[in-house]
Amino acid sequence: MGIMAGQTSYKGDKGKLRKALREAGQDVMNMDIIYNDKRKTFRRLKMEYASHIFNATQAQQRKLERLLKEAFGERWITAYFIQESQWNWPPGKSTGKSLCIKLKV
Numbered sequence: 284m285g286i287m288a289g290q291t292s293y294k295g296d297k298g299k300l301r302k303a304l305r306e307a308g309q310d311v312m313n314m315d316i317i318y319n320d321k322r323k324t325f326r327r328l329k330m331e332y333a334s335h336i337f338n339a340t341q342a343q344q345r346k347l348e349r350l351l352k353e354a355f356g357e358r359w360i361t362a363y364f365i366q367e368s369q370w371n372w373p374p375g376k377s378t379g380k381s382l383c384i385k386l387k388v
Contacts, residue, residue, distance in 0.1 A: 296355075300328055300384065303350035307343065309336055325360060326386045333382035337364050351384065360385040 293302040297317050316331040330336075336347065352359050364380045 296326070296328055296386065299354040300330065300351070303347060303354050304336075306350050307347040309339070309343070309347065321388065324388065326388055328384040328386070330382040331367060332379055333364070334379035336382055337380040355384075355386055358386040360387060 293299060296319060300317060318329045318331075320327050320329075336344070339347075348362060351362060362382065362384045365383055367379045367381050
């Protein structure tokens, strides 16, 4: 069926993040800009251009955090925001935030 039938498939950790964002009612236009890096003790998912999540109400952020904790279960460690580097933004624009999620390997 897939996307043509109006269904979306969510696979892997990036898919779990995308699904939680959609269920939390977040703007998902930048969801393709999700990176992941695996280290010895943890895995990090990083979503760039997440200022809309950083600027969301506390209730919206708590709902997203709850959904993420449910999605990742025992692997969940934490989520946090970092300042994006200036080179990601056009000259004269202020920098934004990236959302990082830390998971157990």
